[in-house]
Amino acid sequence: MYAFRRDGEFLxxxxxxxxxLTGFVSRYGDLDSDRGEFMNQFFKxxxxxxxxxxxxxxxxxxxxxxxxxxxxxxxGKNPNDEAYYVLKGRLSEVSAGDGGKSTxxxxxxxxxxxxxxxxxxx
Numbered sequence: 141m142y143a144f145r146r147d148g149e150f151l152x153x154x155x156x157x158x159x160x161l162t163g164f165v166s167r168y169g170d171l172d173s174d175r176g177e178f179m180n181q182f183f184k185x186x187x188x189x190x191x192x193x194x195x196x197x198x199x200x201x202x203x204x205x206x207x208x209x210x211x212x213x214x215x216g217k218n219p220n221d222e223a224y225y226v227l228k229g230r231l232s233e234v235s236a237g238d239g240g241k242s243t244x245x246x247x248x249x250x251x252x253x254x255x256x257x258x259x260x261x262x
């Protein structure tokens with residue numbers, strides 16, 4: 141799991157047994173109709189090749205995300221530290237506009253991994 145754009149939002153990547161990449165983005169809505177509402181956007185397409193990662197989310201409330209980047213080692217010293225891994229790349233946000241036209245904006249991002257709980261019973 142990785143922190144997403146705002147506090148409380150996150151991105152989850154799952155590498156399945158057959159090597160497929162699945163996951164989702166959990167984020168707060170930012171439109172007048174969904175402001176503050178928590179929503180999940182599952183991956184419609186995703187790929188992991190070595191350390192290269194790409195995904196496209198489903199459209200939820202007229203918005204989807206595309207990401208292309210890499211998984212890299214971060215500043216964390218062990219898997220139980222924040223930022224042991226960092227997901228770096230280009231995130232594009234695509235919004236459905238009036239008349240069926242889409243608008244988009246892109247930014248370079250670095251999402252830090254959450255600390256792993258090595259012993260869930262603690």
